[in-house]
Structure formats: structure tokens, C-alpha cells
Amino acid sequence: xxxxxxxxxxxxxxxxxxxxxxxxxxxxxxxxxxxxxxxxxxxxxxxxxxxxxxxxxxxxxxxxxxxxxxxxxxxxxxxxxxxxxxxxxxxxxxxxxxxxxxxxxxxxxxxxxxxxxxxxxxxxxxxxxxxxxxxxxxxxxxxxxxxxxxxxxxxxxxxxxxxxxxxx
Numbered sequence: 360x361x362x363x364x365x366x367x368x369x370x371x372x373x374x375x376x377x378x379x380x381x382x383x384x385x386x387x388x389x390x391x392x393x394x395x396x397x398x399x400x401x402x403x404x405x406x407x408x409x410x411x412x413x414x415x416x417x418x419x420x421x422x423x424x425x426x427x428x429x430x431x432x433x434x435x436x437x438x439x440x441x442x443x444x445x446x447x448x449x450x451x452x453x454x455x456x457x458x459x460x461x462x463x464x465x466x467x468x469x470x471x472x473x474x475x476x477x478x479x480x481x482x483x484x485x486x487x488x489x490x491x492x493x494x495x496x497x498x499x500x501x502x503x504x505x506x507x508x509x510x511x512x513x514x515x516x517x518x519x520x521x522x523x524x525x526x527x
Contacts, residue, residue: 374400376516380473381432395456397422398449400518410503415496433473436481438513439525482507
């Protein structure tokens with residue numbers, strides 16, 4: 360089986376789209392660390408008791424490196440109107456994360472300090488419980504410390520056959 364065949368088969372599995380965010384530890388006592396974000400479609404619920412979720416990160420990506428040292432992170436479940444956010448944080452060779460957050464409305468998580476996208480269908484703040492290397496990715500399992508439902512409007516943003524789509 361080729362990589363293209365494998366990718367093509369899995370492209371037919373619709374997935375929800377989330378923004379995973381974390382804050383780098385500050386470089387000094389006066390500052391705040393830089394915010395980091397990435398779009399993910401490999402995100403799922405793992406357990407209700409205790410409340411656990413999992414995200415898959417490409418090995419040696421900026422988020423993988425950060426979550427190896429920073430145990431606190433957050434997830435914003437994107438709505439169908441937030442396709443621009445998903446695209447922005449999925450870019451390869453992108454500009455600095457600081458500029459990516461510049462004109463996106465967000466609030467800071469009370470527990471993690473990570474950005475939570477305004478208008479998201481749901482937001483979660485998490486603490487890493489376990490990291491499992493699986494091929495060219497690392498599965499990060501996080502305990503959910505808080506869950507909010509900031510908006511009831513709109514449907515979820517989904518990813519199917521290589522494109523962002525609306526449900527229905």
C-alpha cells in the first residue's frame with residue numbers, strides 16, 4: 360500500500376476541526392510566553408471518568424515540542440464560520456504564531472492561560488496525563504480541567520476529502 364492510497368482512504372473519514380493552543384513558558388519573570396496554536400482533526404474523547412481527550416501531533420512539530428515541556432493546553436471546537444481560523448493555523452511555513460493570533464477574538468483560559476477562540480462551539484482546558492509515540496506522531500492524552508460551551512450558534516466545522524466543510 361502506498362502513502363497516497365492510505366491518505367486517500369482516510370480522507371473519506373469526516374472529522375471535526377479543533378484549534379489546539381498553549382502558551383510557552385515565559386523567558387523571564389516579567390514576560391508572558393508566546394502563544395502557540397495548531398489546527399487538528401485527529402482529536403477525540405477518550406474517557407468520561409476521568410475526563411480525558413486525545414490529540415495527535417506530528418513528531419518534532421512546534422506544538423509537540425511545546426507540549427513535551429508545557430503540560431497545560433487548550434482546545435477550541437471550531438464552528439462552521441471559523442474556517443479562516445482553521446486554515447490560518449494549518450499553514451505550513453507560516454508566519455509567527457504571535458501574528459496569527461493578532462486579529463482573532465479570544466479569551467485566555469483561567470487555568471491554562473492558553474487562548475480560547477471566541478465563537479467556538481466548545482472550549483476545553485487540559486493537562487497532559489500521558490504521551491505515546493505512535494509512528495511519526497505523538498498521541499497526547501489530556502485530563503480535561505474545564506469545559507465551556509461559549510456559543511450555541513452554528514454547526515461544527517468538519518474536514519472531509521481534504522477540504523473544510525459544513526455538516527449537512
